Amino acid sequence: MSATLTQSVTDTLDKVGKLKLSGEEASQSTPTGQEEKRRAEASGYKYAHLLPEWHTSLKLPPLEPFEHVDPGHQALKDPAPRSFLEGAAVRDITPNVGTEVTDGVDLTKLDARARSQLALFVAQRGVVVFKNQQAFIDSDPRWQIDDWGSFFGRIHIHPVSGYAKEFPEFHLVWREESGTSDERTYEGRINNLTVHSDVTYELQPPGLTTLFLYDSPPTGGDTLFISQTEAYKRLSPSFQSYLETLEVEHSGVEQYERAVKLHGADTVKRQPVKHIHPLVRRHPVTGEKALFVNRGFSRRIIGLKQEESDAILGLLYDHLERGHDFSARARWGEKGTVVLWDNRVTAHSALVDWSDGIQGRRHGARITPQAERPFL
Template sequence: MTDILSSAPPTGSRRTSIDVEPLTCTIGAELRGVSLADAARDDDLFAEIKGLLLRYKVLFLRDQDLSRADHVAFASRFGPLEDHPVAGSDPDHPGLVRIYKDLDSPPEHYENALHTDGTWRVNPSMGAVLRCVESPPVGGDTIWVNMAEAYRRLPDHVKARIEGLRARHSIEATFGAVMPKEQRHALKERFPDAEHPVVRTHPETDEKILFVNAFATHFVNYHTPENVRFGQDYAPGASHLLTYLISQAAIPEYQVRWRWTPNSVAIWDNRSTQHYAVQDYWPAVRKMERAGIVGDRPF
């Protein structure tokens, strides 16, 4: 299948009834002249937005008059919503997770790392719809990364080296790390480490995607005669390779950065992106609400 972004319309052009403005050459577009509350109830409008999401990987909208019920209804058009085992969800709107950072949040607690949501699940998230409730006067941006582009631009010898590799992804080693041992072990029992291909195929676009992130702990099938002559090749050799692959998400040419305002919304395809919430705004307040969508098993 051809590269979807290569056929993107030029900046400011009008391909459909929605005003679409690409934000970078590789990822992201801002949509204007559309209401997500309407899209939650309009099949044609939703289909148009979904097509744009597959093209641009993350979509942004401002000034959305979106109730929590509308938020959940729109996100549910993509598929069933998922709870988060640590963050929980709104009791009146299952699947709507409140991500509130306020003065009660310790300033030394880290906000984020470059990641793909839920790769510690057997079925990682398909995507998410994130609404800004309250934003800092400055700071608190979010960055998204095109991991199909990251794979496409890997050197050929690296592509050959990682073909067929698989990696473990862990909630215990990330969210569980700050928990007491018993609680951490209970979390892992509920969500055993998941195993995913290092390069997955997007089920709708056929793009190859570099699919390792901050949740990935190690390769599970690296220790073979082809890769390992001496112990040094495996440890730290495999770790160095994994670190190199994870670091690709930090390349600015694959990124788009969004400044939040109240009632702005981001919709992203979690299968082909990573993201990072920038922690530069304390003691200002940042309140977000996210509806995550259940995904498929990567292949």
């Protein structure tokens, strides 16, 4: 499966001219990004070559449907489905969601059986935080993408985000060391919580997702994860039954428009799409049901009047965002942290809680394999 999926990504990129941009194109980064890159290179920053650029001639065709078979299915047949954790230091972050593994697992050494077990474990716990994984973070990016990421699904290339020049498959997170970046603090709001699941506007949104930081401030910038499985379970049975009859339109248009406003039209690698998904989805491996809506990309419930749709979606958004008793925080201040989550059953939000007085570059990469089309 890994080789097939890797070839699919490679073929797509080859068709459009692809990875290595010319020096002229590389120089078209936003002024802020280019200035930060020059400072980083001058200071000897180890990961300067992986800082984001936005303006590009890389244009991708629409995504084609593909058949996804989740590797977690193999672990269901395994007589010891958590054997990859033998000897590891493991603790649950909360009872309902989140586990931390501090020692005893080297992600770079996991074979196919262990990776399948990992996929099942992440599906069951929602999010798993691995500490002491500097070897993984410093691995060859092509291995991270083509071997690691492609094992879990077809790699998604974000349609509008900044990316490292030679690795468009990386979705980069970035805040400049000087304290200004695309991650604006508050922007006229009283808080900056943006609970969402990634790119749910795609026909086949992501499954098991990997995020790691090359550099981060000593404090701040945690990621909040919310169990959409537990959120569904908290609802009354009659309301659950009604929600299971509904479908929701998800849209990437607004994200596209914001990217164009911030960075210009030539930041766009693929045109925006809208797709309709069930409001409640079922995980293909665990069989559990989860809410599948988010304020960032869900737009309307099909077949309802606008006021009805807004009322129901608003209630569910508030339910997710207030669900402190079914959420967990992943902390990034410790070097060597790698976080894996199942995008089908968890929502998350970056916590942009730094102020001008907190200095430090925040820079990392997300590997985003697509999964199956949502179903109930």
